[in-house]
Amino acid sequence: xxxxxxxxxxxxxxxxxxxxxxxxxxxxxxxxxxxxxTARSAQxxxxxxxxxxxxxxxxxxxxxxxVVAVVGTRLVSDAASRHQTAPTATAALGRSMxxxxxxxxxxxxxxxxxxxxxxxxxxxxxxxxSDNTGQVKGMVSNPNADPPLRPDGxxxxxxxxxxxxxxxxxxxxxxxxxxxxxxNITTGEIAEDIAVYLQESEQVxxxxxxxxxxxxG
Numbered sequence: 001x002x003x004x005x006x007x008x009x010x011x012x013x014x015x016x017x018x019x020x021x022x023x024x025x026x027x028x029x030x031x032x033x034x035x036x037x038t039a040r041s042a043q044x045x046x047x048x049x050x051x052x053x054x055x056x057x058x059x060x061x062x063x064x065x066x067v068v069a070v071v072g073t074r075l076v077s078d079a080a081s082r083h084q085t086a087p088t089a090t091a092a093l094g095r096s097m098x099x100x101x102x103x104x105x106x107x108x109x110x111x112x113x114x115x116x117x118x119x120x121x122x123x124x125x126x127x128x129x130s131d132n133t134g135q136v137k138g139m140v141s142n143p144n145a146d147p148p149l150r151p152d153g154x155x156x157x158x159x160x161x162x163x164x165x166x167x168x169x170x171x172x173x174x175x176x177x178x179x180x181x182x183x184n185i186t187t188g189e190i191a192e193d194i195a196v197y198l199q200e201s202e203q204v205x206x207x208x209x210x211x212x213x214x215x216x217g
Contacts, residue, residue, distance in 0.1 A: 055105050055134050070101050076212055079138065086146035087214050088155045089123060094212035095157065095190035096128045097138045102208065103168070103194070104130035114169045117193070119185050121162025122147060155214070161188030168197050 056069045076094035079085070085093060096115055104113035109132060117126040124141025147159040164185050171178035181201025185193050191210045198204040 085143040088146045091212040095210040100128040100130035107132045116167040119162035119164035123160040158188035
């Protein structure tokens, strides 16, 4: 899985997948890149890869453009194994977890980001939380959601999520209250909806792609 960029109530303990980061940062230098490695053993064949899970960041020399990329194959494999998700549910949860990492990593110390997709599709609700160190956890209401493939043969994540509301909350222990933004779910494909949120709620222009490749054989 690769992605390029650019709190619901209740405890998720025991029902979540974690990506534990061993942060190896290069900070404060123009044009520097940052890599955060994660260590997880894959328990489900989601996609073959030789790369370890990692988060990368590159900043333009004038610091006006930032590019963040995430490789999360082991992370998504672990999430699918923990939750016993069907292929489409795996893709939706995996995309959301990667998106949360894109939004949350390299932010202020102790800042957390929570993403909540509440759609009318068979998947129900997706809740994902990440922090600035690259840790992430998430869950879906219906891990068995697996609607028919799209006409092009791809997993129909949009149909699984459906239409509804996307809520993104940023929180920090020093803030009086979380910053929360809400937008309509436009496609249910995750990346497009996150891009709409960034533009409408945070006034950030971005290009986002998140993908989960699953071996259905």
